[in-house]
Amino acid sequence: MRNLFYSITLFLAFCSLTVKGQEKIIDRVVATVGSSIILQSDIDNQYMQYLANGGTPDESFKCTALQQLIMTKLLAQQAVIDSVEVTESEVDDQLNARMREMVRRAGNQERLEGFLKRSLLQYKEEMRPIMAEQMKANKLQGTIVQKISITPQEVKRYFESLNQDSLPAFNTEVEIGEIVVNPVLTKEEKNVFRDKAEKYRKQVLDGTDFGTVARFYSEDGSAPYGGELGFATRDTYVKEFSAMAFRLKEGEVSPVFETQFGFHFLQVLERRGEEVNVRHVLIKTKPTQASLERTKAKIDSIYDKVSSGKLPFHTAAAMFSDNKETKFNGGMVINEQSASRTTLIPVDALEKELFIAIDPLKPGEFSKPYQFKDRTEQVAYKFNYLKTRIPPHTASLEQDFAKIQEAAQEDKTRRKLSEWFEKKTKATFVHVSEDFQTCDELKMWLTPTDNDIAAK
Known part of the structure; x- marks a missing residue:
């Protein structure tokens, strides 16, 4: 259990890569957490992603997936109570980053859309509320553990509490x-790449769709999305890129300019307060x-x-x-x-x-x-x-103090999260369907009635 509590952050990121609705199936509720439900399809999607990432077939993984989904729901519900918010641009940034990684793993956008059986735009809209919930849960967890610190005395006590006959070996x-x-x-060497960017910019100015040019020629991870980067603030980008993005009017195409990554030109799609959504073409300089x-x-x-x-x-x-x-x-x-x-x-x-x-x-x-x-x-x-x-x-305290300190900090964090979840479950209705009640990971979530069923 303690490793599950501490790994919730990794799980939140992992969840955002799951594939929803590969096939139409008759769904069912496998758990109720306060006002939220967890569906069988949620568990199946987690298992499918686990296998896709190279995991070996193991039905017990579904117990772990449900355990983590319950924790996510509890954190997200408390986040609403505590008015923990995430902005639309934050969600967009995470979604865009996740989809870029998915495209990279799939090889190209078309192959990924074939696997998803939907366009990336459709998938993005389906994932938006899921991502927002996960990000709120992640933020709340940060507030729970942010003030945890560890003293040298606590490190020493932690080390002495370990079984001295089975200390870790490094x-x-x-x-x-x-x-x-x-x-x-040199300037002459760079001009080869600048000229290429200028050629593609001219195509846009002559009427070719910007997104099409980006998809075919841009050497940036945003190419599959027509070069679109999503809403971002000024400090998101390197200074040369930000200066250009926040200088232009909506619809305007920039001149070619240089950053540490190569030569770009961009177009402002929309402004929203202190945020701007742009699309760009990047031609990387190569030695x-x-x-x-x-x-x-x-x-x-x-x-x-x-x-x-x-x-x-x-x-x-x-x-x-x-x-x-x-x-x-x-x-x-x-x-x-x-x-x-x-x-x-x-x-x-x-x-x-x-x-x-x-x-x-x-x-x-x-x-x-x-x-x-x-x-x-x-x-x-x-x-x-x-x-x-x-x-x-x-392991020894003298030689490995930094590593032991880190382990002690993690242990203290896990215990803090465990205490939070135990307190939260006493104040929140949690029900797990009968076929999951034999999972060891889920024992702490079972009501007295559920425990009677699980014991049979």
């Missing part, structure tokens, strides 16, 4: 630094062979200075690295899976390319510069610094 961990250099194009050669020469020069001891690694990172996430942290990479933002990273969490680069190194050594692709699939060069390598070991 794999090899490393602290890694990096210096990244991105290719820089030329000449720019890659210049970049390789630059990083080789930096590597020579650092590896020879002429320039400290942290100084070189601050001066030359193009990765803004690490350059002001002495070049050190943060463990993004850790809430405590530690620099210790398990080696089994490293990307294959990075692991190969640092595996032969001893602490204090540097890898040779190598070419790689960043998260946006942009080609760049980097070299790594291995600061620390901690061999596999059993």
